[in-house]
Amino acid sequence: MIEEIKKQVRELLTSGTIKGFLGLREIDGHIAPYLFCDAEDMDSMNLGDYKKPGDARYPLNRILIHLLSHYPDEILGVLVRGCDQRGLNGLYSLNQLDPEKVIPVGIPCPPELAEACECSRPYPENRAVDGQAEGYSNQTLARIAGLDIGKRFEYWMNEFARCIKCYGCRDICPMCICRECSLECGDLVGKGDIPPENPIFHLIRAVHMADRCVDCGLCAEACPADIPLRTLYKKVADIVKKEFDFQAGYQPDAKSPLNVLDQ
């Protein structure tokens, strides 16, 4: 699969269709985000697979926003999995990226990764290569929803209590784009309090992600306290899906219902 992708990216670079390709490369035994500007460099490209498929994924869309705001006239390619493509769709509708400036190169995820992510769509709409895993339903969420309300509350309070307030969940998130973050608003989150007030800190972020989270799981992977953040955001996204029939990034042109003022 990777050779075919390298070939396609080389073509995009040599034809001048894109100025650079934001992907990952292996260097000195590590996998790092990398901006390929030279087709020759493509040999070292990696898809984010270190010990297991997809275990070295990085928030490429977050870097892409940064790059394109710095070089607004350029067109860049970017490596995308299903969640990244959902992220691009969401970021287009939030006016954070211009679709004219982005050429996604899509790859499907293997079943092992799709299962670990409990991902309902482990592939982007357009793919550079064939092969796709089935979507998985969310067993973890179903299991927690099955607990009685007291146990469920206790479960979440215990999980949240470990938070060290590193802000890693926000800092890694490709969909956290606000200039002023509510998690830094002194009226909502006390400055200097560690652990942060439970459960307010976590619920503020959960509410803010309800119509934005594309379920990439990078927050949970960055959490030093192993708090099941992904499950929490799957839950809030599920509420928005049920109430408003909206899922962030799944329908390319859809606008969030939470941004609409209506009766």
Add this chain to the structure above:
Amino acid sequence: MDYKTVLTTCTYCGCGCNMYLEVMDGRITGTIPCKTSPINEGKLCIKGWNVHEFVQSPKRLTRPMLRKNGDLTEVTWDEALDFTASRIKSIKEKHGNDSIAFLTSAKVTNEENFLLQKFARAAVGTNNIDHCARL
């Protein structure tokens, strides 16, 4: 178009978490935890996440400072070292070895910490040595 990520080690404590510093047009713009590091496996604490902010901060001290007539004044390394050495000597003579204490840092290397404790014990003759993590 100049963007790169540079693998480095956090300077804030002795854990040694690995991170990428994002560099755009020669300026450090962000920090990304390294997922393939066996130390921190893609995680950081709040200090590590903000390493990029201090590196280029204009508030950083770049030269030794000495308080002269109440004001901190930039001086040469020679002047700073002469002053410190002569004060340590005179305090040691007047008040004894244990009137002096050394505070070293979790941000420096093992070897540098070794040197400072050696200096405290062998040159000054005190066991009063501690480090910033217990401040």
